[in-house]
């Protein structure tokens with residue numbers, strides 16, 4: 001698929017490498033594409049990237065993502081699946097920018113014709129594209145209102161190494177707030193471990 005990734009930071013570059021290795025056509029979207037020529041990945045401006053994409057990924061700071069998407073414009077995004085990986089966190093990682101809501105919900109509300117799926121934001125970028133690097137299978141969550149958009153996202157997650165058995169659909173886009181608010185616990189776990197390369201696994205009661 002043609003995948004456009006908004007942002008040129010850790011997440012956008014990691015996912016671009018992961019999906020490129022799986023055979024997808026990736027393009028990074030930057031505010032300053034002329035200054036991003038050394039990434040070893042194709043880069044365009046934000047509008048060109050959105051126009052190119054069958055699937056668009058938001059990998060920009062969560063406190064500016066809605067404004068940045070507005071600069072591209074709702075008509076240009078209408079009908080395009082938007083996979084949102086963003087989280088709005090203060091610089092000291094103690095405050096959420098959407099404490100009683102979520103970025104995923106805010107994007108879906110601002111762009112009702114763009115199906116939004118929240119995923120991958122509960123782990124480090126290194127783990128997003130290398131689930132097998134962990135000591136056993138773990139869980140990736142999906143939140144969104146559009147069933148077809150979630151199916152497409154599930155296939156793209158599989159291409160990164162997340163089998164269906166590791167994917168957990170937790171419901172509509174309002175459940176994105178659970179994924180995003182987990183960021184605070186993520187920071188605590190990372191501090192406790194002294195390491196960001198971990199993930200959670202949902203474990204159920206053993207059958208009798």
Ligand SMILES: NC(=O)c1ccc[n+]([C@@H]2O[C@H](COP(=O)([O-])OP(=O)(O)OC[C@H]3O[C@@H](n4cnc5c(N)ncnc54)[C@H](OP(=O)(O)O)[C@@H]3O)[C@@H](O)[C@H]2O)c1
Pocket residue numbers: 006007008009010011012029030031032036058059060061062064068085086087088089120121122123124125126
């Ligand atoms: N890092 C992780 O492991 C991780 C894990 C889970 C979720 N997330 C979330 O994923 C998103 C991206 O994370 P990241 O680590 O890739 O961030 P990052 O390294 O800081 O990159 C963010 C990119 O967004 C673009 N951008 C657009 N508007 C911006 C603005 N006003 N200020 C700064 N950058 C802006 C920049 O690209 P241009 O300068 O080229 O436009 C920048 O490279 C964030 O919302 C983060 O909370 C990150």
